[in-house]
Amino acid sequence: xxxxGITACTAGIAHTYIAKEKLVKAAQARGHWAxxxxxxxxxxxxxxxxxxVAKADVVIIAADIGVRGKERFEGKKIVEVATSIVIKSPxxxxxxxxxxxxx
Amino acid sequence: xxxxxxxxxxxxTGVSYxxxxxxxxxxxxxxxxxxxxxxxxxxxxxxxxxxxxxxxxGMGLIVPVIxxxxxxxIANRPGLAPGFICGAICVQIKAGFLGGIIAAFLVGYVVLxxxxxxxxxxxxxxxxxxxxxxxxxxxxxxxxxxLFIGLPIxxxxxxxxxxxxxxxxxSRFILGAMIGGMMxxxxxxxxxxxxxxxxxxxxxxxxxxxxxxxIIGGMTPPLGVALAVFIWKEKxxxxxxxxxxxxxxxxxxxxxxxxxxxxxxxDPLRVIPATxxxxxxxxxxxxMWNVTSTVPHGGIFVVPLMENSGMFLLALCIGACxxxxxxxxxxxxxxxxxxxxxxxxxISDDDLKMNF
Numbered sequence: 001x002x003x004x005g006i007t008a009c010t011a012g013i014a015h016t017y018i019a020k021e022k023l024v025k026a027a028q029a030r031g032h033w034a035x036x037x038x039x040x041x042x043x044x045x046x047x048x049x050x051x052x053v054a055k056a057d058v059v060i061i062a063a064d065i066g067v068r069g070k071e072r073f074e075g076k077k078i079v080e081v082a083t084s085i086v087i088k089s090p091x092x093x094x095x096x097x098x099x100x101x102x103x
Numbered sequence: 104x105x106x107x108x109x110x111x112x113x114x115x116t117g118v119s120y121x122x123x124x125x126x127x128x129x130x131x132x133x134x135x136x137x138x139x140x141x142x143x144x145x146x147x148x149x150x151x152x153x154x155x156x157x158x159x160x161g162m163g164l165i166v167p168v169i170x171x172x173x174x175x176x177i178a179n180r181p182g183l184a185p186g187f188i189c190g191a192i193c194v195q196i197k198a199g200f201l202g203g204i205i206a207a208f209l210v211g212y213v214v215l216x217x218x219x220x221x222x223x224x225x226x227x228x229x230x231x232x233x234x235x236x237x238x239x240x241x242x243x244x245x246x247x248x249x250l251f252i253g254l255p256i257x258x259x260x261x262x263x264x265x266x267x268x269x270x271x272x273x274s275r276f277i278l279g280a281m282i283g284g285m286m287x288x289x290x291x292x293x294x295x296x297x298x299x300x301x302x303x304x305x306x307x308x309x310x311x312x313x314x315x316x317x318i319i320g321g322m323t324p325p326l327g328v329a330l331a332v333f334i335w336k337e338k339x340x341x342x343x344x345x346x347x348x349x350x351x352x353x354x355x356x357x358x359x360x361x362x363x364x365x366x367x368x369x370d371p372l373r374v375i376p377a378t379x380x381x382x383x384x385x386x387x388x389x390x391m392w393n394v395t396s397t398v399p400h401g402g403i404f405v406v407p408l409m410e411n412s413g414m415f416l417l418a419l420c421i422g423a424c425x426x427x428x429x430x431x432x433x434x435x436x437x438x439x440x441x442x443x444x445x446x447x448x449x450i451s452d453d454d455l456k457m458n459f
Contacts, residue, residue, distance in 0.1 A: 010115045014361045065116040066176035080456035089447040
């Protein structure tokens with residue numbers, strides 16, 4: 001499964017990056033491809049390209065605040081979730097998605 | 104529930120854009136105070152006075168920025184311009200933070216309403232986002248603020264502030280303890296941020312003691328837990344936790360409460376009471392001893408810029424000891440085979456918003 005996503009938290013210095021790491025690690029351990037864009041206070045990093053979006057099967061938006069650039073994902077399957085959930089239970093989240101998407 | 108979570112998201116979006124602004128201007132004011140003394144505001148023409156002014160101008164922008172970016176979160180870009188203007192009106196009529204937040208919701212929803220229901224000829228479509236929506240929204244919300252809702256908000260804001268400023272020792276301790284308890288409850292989560300927001304709001308009104316209480320309340324949990332780990336090591340903590348304890352010390356000193364998360368997630372029922380107790384004590388003492396900070400962020404590095412900074416350190420030590428003591432009492436001694444892994448929690452479908 002190809003996973004892309006955005007993480008963003010309130011202060012934009014800690015949760016944003018922890019959520020990204022947890023998500024990418026859990027996804028890779030399961031053999032998925034994952035790329036996560038971070039929207040921290042420093043700005044956007046690892047920005048998702050049009051190619052990334054095109055090949056993605058699902059978009060995970062793990063954010064406590066409004067994120068920028070959602071319009072890129074039009075027509076995609078999108079999951080929105082708080083950063084705390086991705087940090088606490090990345091594998092449970094991926095279980096759910098795998099089940100839903102049948103992959 | 105969906106609506107409440109949206110409200111929270113808009114608020115936090117505003118706060119996240121506001122934080123660097125508050126830090127930059129707060130630090131300028133603090134530096135000015137260190138350079139020019141407490142009466143730097145009167146020392147016209149000196150470098151310190153200019154730095155103080157720079158900070159003051161930044162502070163004046165806080166409400167417009169939070170209003171604009173909350174409106175941006177609700178209604179996207181058309182919300183920005185009316186948000187800045189209406190936020191500035193709130194500053195002028197002294198409706199402060201409270202007014203700014205209410206103005207943001209008005210702006211946001213007026214923009215959404217106009218976008219949906221205002222029909223213009225096709226030739227004028229292009230003018231909607233740049234001219235029609237911002238102008239109309241600014242007019243509508245601006246006039247509402249001046250004519251109707253500004254006064255009651257200003258009154259409410261002032262009575263809350265007067266009440267707080269009139270508090271004496273005991274009740275100051277209680278206010279501080281409440282701030283600390285909230286800071287220590289979810290450790291960087293929404294309740295913690297609510298307490299921060301409240302203290303930042305008071306800071307804009309030149310009431311600086313809650314800011315110090317907030318900082319100490321956020322620093323105590325990681326320091327206290329690190330202390331407990333240092334004392335007990337393998338006796339009460341798993342190998343992962345000992346590693347996390349080493350990281351918690353510098354994080355705590357930098358006022359990053361999230362350093363306790365590895366502990367709190369693994370064992371919330373024991374860790375959270377300990378962090379709440381420690382933070383409540385340290386924040387309460389800090390309020391009672393009248394420690395004030397013009398800087399809202401920065402942890403140990405801004406302590407020298409605080410007033411009564413010695414008392415701050417004392418309160419911090421006491422609070423950290425309380426957290427460590429409560430945690431030591433609650434944590435069972437580990438059996439040698441318990442190098443457990445943190446189990447992941449089940450996710451309920453309410454926590455996920457899916458479009459498929």
